[in-house]
Amino acid sequence: MISVLMPVRNAAATLPAALHSLFCQTHPDFEIVLLDDGSDDGGATRGVIAAAAGCDSRVRPFFLPHRGIAATLAHGLGLCRGPYVARHDADDTCRADRLEKQAAYLENHPDIGLVSCLAAFGGDPERAAGYKNHLDWANSLTTPEAIALERFRESPLPHPTVMFRAGLVREHGGYADGPFPEDYELWLRWMEAGVRMAKVPEPLVTWNDPPDRLSRTDPRYDPARFHAVKAGYLARHLERTNPFHPVIEVLGAGRVTRRRAERLCxxxxxxxxxxxxxxxxxxxxxxxxxxxxxDELPPAGSRFLVSYVASRGAAQEIAAFVAARGYVPGRDYLPAA
Known part of the structure; x- marks a missing residue:
């Protein structure tokens, strides 16, 4: 019923715990599509994968040449046999009822195409305060409406927390390999196509933060790449929803704000x-x-605002400010940073 899609590379130290958390799942009907993306750690990762496959037939190992995570994930989607696909990373763990609760959610909510969950932070909250703040924000978004509204700020769905219907790949395409974060681009593309996404409001996954995590080391996860890929999706959304299209006005006038907003042009x-x-x-x-x-901002109904102010706490302060002037999120303004 469920295909767990797990790409790995040089992950011998963390993979055993990740696999153990899956072997303990209360939902019995799943496979683990385990894709070694050309590990070059002297056979250590390959040994862990071979041992796991030897003791549990649910593990389907594939040893691939190194092509990167996006290409590996795209290849792996073609190997998944279940109607539901769950992502999992080799350095994360999940609660024993993760697969059961997410599959049940999709079964009980046929209008939802993808379900995520809350995530516990497995790193140092002081040394990695930025990641912790991002996760706190993502955890605050649980409904389809909140996820859709906030999707142009950052990725609202930590990648290893999601489970989605395999049919979405056939309808709207899977992971694209390009100069952008492959998961964020996929969420934007699917939501643009009308796919509704939600979360089980429980911390079913522990999202760890190792120093070599791709989002720290791969240039595709640089903030500039996030803004570059979302600009096209945001522009098309504004074309459909902004009553003053193509004109918007921008909250914020700092150099970084202007550079990011001007991508829309x-x-x-x-x-x-x-x-x-x-x-x-x-x-x-x-x-x-x-x-x-x-303070001179006129009441709602005269313009459409996009907020690009990204300083900590600014989004909440701006939301309260424009709300006091009658601006409704999604109708009169959008947060984009």
Missing amino acids: DHGVVIGGWWDIDPRKVGKVVGGRPVRHR
Whole structure:
């Protein structure tokens, strides 16, 4: 019923615990599609995989040349035999009822195409405060509406927490290999196609944070790549939902904000102006557009706002500010950073 899709590379130290957490699942009907992406650790990872396959027939090992995670995942999707596909990483573990609860959710909610869950943080919350803050934010998004609304800020779904219907791959395509985070691009593409996504509101997965995690070492996970890939999806969303299309106005006027927002212009969006609170910027013309003080923002209904202010706590403060002026998320403004 469930195909657990797990790519690994040089993971001999963490793979045993990841596999053990799967062997302990309360849902009995699953396979583990275990893909070795050309490990070069002297046969250590290959040995762990071979031992696991030898003691549990649910493990289906595949030893591939090194091509990277996106290509490995795309290959693995073609090997999955179940109607449900669950992602799992070699450095993460899951609760014994993870597969049971996520499969039950999909069975009971036919309108949902993908279900995630909450995740416990398995790293050092002080040394990795940025990752911990991101996970806290992702854990706050559990409903299809919240996930869809917030998807242009960051990826709302930690990759190893998801289970999805295999039919989505046939309908909308699977993982694409390009200069972008393959999971985030997939969520954006599927949500653009109308796929609804939700979460089981329980911490069914422990999301560990090793120093060699791809999101730390692979340039495809650089923040600039996130903004580059989402610009096209956000622009098309604005074309469908912005009553003033192609014109938007942007909350924030800092250099980073402007650089990120101006990516939309490559997709036909026109930025009419900036709104900020910095007295050094207010009243000036930056990039050919006026900077106005945020307190002068007129009531809702006269413009569409996109917020690109990314400082910690800014999203909540801005949401409260625009709400006080009658702006409704999704109708009058969108958070994008």
